[in-house]
Amino acid sequence: MAHEAERKALLAFLEKHNLKQTRQREAVLDVFLEAEGHITSEELYRRVRERHKTIGYTTVYRTMKLLCEAGLAVERCFDDGITRYEIPHEHHDHLVCTQCGTIVEFECSMIEEAQERIAREYGFRLLRHRHELYGLCPRCRDGT
Amino acid sequence: MAHEAERKALLAFLEKHNLKQTRQREAVLDVFLEAEGHITSEELYRRVRERHKTIGYTTVYRTMKLLCEAGLAVERCFDDGITRYEIPHEHHDHLVCTQCGTIVEFECSMIEEAQERIAREYGFRLLRHRHELYGLCPRCRDGT
DNA sequence: ATAGATGCAAATGTTTTGCAGGAAA
DNA sequence: TTTCCTGCAAAACATTTGCATCTAT
Numbered sequence: 001m002a003h004e005a006e007r008k009a010l011l012a013f014l015e016k017h018n019l020k021q022t023r024q025r026e027a028v029l030d031v032f033l034e035a036e037g038h039i040t041s042e043e044l045y046r047r048v049r050e051r052h053k054t055i056g057y058t059t060v061y062r063t064m065k066l067l068c069e070a071g072l073a074v075e076r077c078f079d080d081g082i083t084r085y086e087i088p089h090e091h092h093d094h095l096v097c098t099q100c101g102t103i104v105e106f107e108c109s110m111i112e113e114a115q116e117r118i119a120r121e122y123g124f125r126l127l128r129h130r131h132e133l134y135g136l137c138p139r140c141r142d143g144t
Numbered sequence: 145m146a147h148e149a150e151r152k153a154l155l156a157f158l159e160k161h162n163l164k165q166t167r168q169r170e171a172v173l174d175v176f177l178e179a180e181g182h183i184t185s186e187e188l189y190r191r192v193r194e195r196h197k198t199i200g201y202t203t204v205y206r207t208m209k210l211l212c213e214a215g216l217a218v219e220r221c222f223d224d225g226i227t228r229y230e231i232p233h234e235h236h237d238h239l240v241c242t243q244c245g246t247i248v249e250f251e252c253s254m255i256e257e258a259q260e261r262i263a264r265e266y267g268f269r270l271l272r273h274r275h276e277l278y279g280l281c282p283r284c285r286d287g288t
Numbered sequence: 289a290t291a292g293a294t295g296c297a298a299a300t301g302t303t304t305t306g307c308a309g310g311a312a313a
Numbered sequence: 314t315t316t317c318c319t320g321c322a323a324a325a326c327a328t329t330t331g332c333a334t335c336t337a338t
Binding site: 077079081095097098104106108110111114115118119121122123124125126127128129130131132133134135136137138141 | 221223225239241242248250252254255258259262263265266267268269270271272273274275276277278279280281282285
């Protein structure tokens with residue numbers, strides 16, 4: 001059975017908060033993990049619906065919020081205003097194709113250090129940042 | 145009379161597109177320029193209303209869109225989901241205080257170069273980026 | 289006179305909330 | 314059997330659009 005660690009983590013979180021294990025929550029977790037990141041609520045809803053026909057949008061949103069609190073998912077918003085969910089892993093930023101929507105992750109310690117330096121320079125205590133590069137991916141750049 | 149250059153630029157734009165000069169458009173332009181950047185639609189509306197009591201939200205939005213097209217304003221969206229308008233000037237990014245909303249501009253050529261390099265590395269044609277640092281400004285960081 | 293502008297009300301699109309009925313513990 | 318969930322419908326919220334009316338040219 002796949003995603004054993006995540007299922008257990010969710011169960012532990014539910015128990016700790018006196019919440020209940022339900023078919024809907026299991027289904028959302030499974031679909032989310034199978035998607036392997038950057039999935040929108042809409043797509044999540046569509047896919048969960050395939051195996052659990054009566055689930056509502058509300059439950060998908062609420063469950064994803066729950067998974068975020070449990071540390072099993074992370075919310076991401078790009079410029080299209082649609083929330084996407086990622087599986088948590090090392091810090092990174094994103095390259096986004098404005099044509100086809102392809103999302104690529106990148107990490108640059110030089111930029112991270114520059115951010116710290118800039119925040120210090122202006123006396124800010126840095127809490128988080130948002131860094132997205134928008135452009136045309138290799139495929140879209142060369143006309144289809 | 146202040147903002148002479150901008151008034152002329154707007155007039156030229158209106159003429160070129162067969163649009164009309166109206167009291168509302170003048171009022172929005174004036175208030176926007178007096179604000180000196182990072183003003184929200186709501187605040188703009190509030191201030192325009194002080195001198196032109198019957199203006200509608202719609203007209204403020206439509207006029208700001210017009211000013212953007214005319215190159216007299218630039219839209220900016222931070223994480224609060226509210227659009228702000230800036231007076232166009234050299235490229236820069238932002239530091240935003242998550243507590244009091246203070247906005248500080250910064251520029252870092254090292255980061256700009258790193259962005260170009262990263263885009264190249266992944267084969268992207270870079271079109272634009274979004275880079276915001278969120279944290280506590282000096283005042284908020286030190287309690288009060 | 290006429291193309292274009294205005295302002296209200298209603299729509300938009302995504303996400304959230306109220307609530308009555310339903311399921312897990 | 315009590316506490317928590319679910320799913321629908323409605324609300325929220327910033328912004329946009331339809332439309333009848335008004336105005337600059």
